[in-house]
Amino acid sequence: MNRLVPVTNTEDVFSEYRNSPIGLLLEYHNLGRAPDVYTAAQLLIGMCMDNRKHLRIPDNFSFIIRTGGANLRYSEFKVSYAIAVGGVKSxxxxxxxxxGMVNLVARRNQFIQGLVDSAGWDKEWAEEHFMHFAPMFEIGNETDFVLSEAKRLRLRYPKIQVAPLLYRVEDNLLYLLRET
Incomplete structure (x- = not known):
């Protein structure tokens, strides 16, 4: 079953996200909604650090945490801050x-050699660094990871709306993910 749901009009937005900051995000980015003026963040966006992704959203609309693979496991204090102090509900x-966080082991040699050549690291130090951290940051399949991370965040923050989305670099659009 295809879990990607394109958003080409407002009716495509899942009902639980309509009239919410998630729905607005989809409208701004995919549908070209004119930017509104915000003085406070409406949501927290957790997304990958990849340079190929750029969101079309108004200024002050959201907090954004960018981490490899959109993995927020090691950014929970920042998530908690956005909720507790920033007041976001989504x-x-x-x-x-x-x-790039998928199948990290395939990039092992490139990673190690890159640290040796570009950062001046000792090869053994670079190997140890990779072996220590790669298992923490490997996400497996992008879609499966985002769905599991959304579930984890919902359990951690039960009053917060969490929406798993996928950005296709092929067309620069956001897609909803079916969770069945």
Missing amino acids: IALIGHTQC
């Missing part, structure tokens, strides 16, 4: 296609 968790 989180958009955005994975993307062609993510």
Whole structure:
């Protein structure tokens, strides 16, 4: 079953996200909604650090945490801050296609050699660094990871709306993810 749901009009937005910051995000980015003026963040966006992704959203609309693979496991204090101090009630968790955090082991040699050549690291130190951290940051399949991370965040923050989304670098659009 295809879990990607394109958003080409407002009726495509899942009912639980309509008239919410998640729905607005989809309208701004995919549908070209004119930007509104915000003085406070409406949501937290957790997304990958990949440079190919750029969201079309108004200034001050959201907090954004960018981490490899949209993995917020090691950014929970920042998530908690956005909720407790920033007052956000929604989180958009955005994975993307062609993510570098998928199959990290395939990039092992490139990673190690890159640290040796570009950062001046000792090869053994670079190998140890990769072996220590790669298992923490490997996300497996992008879609499966975003769905599991959304579920984890919902359990951690039960009063917060969490929407798993996927950004397709092929067309620069956001897609809803079916969770069945």
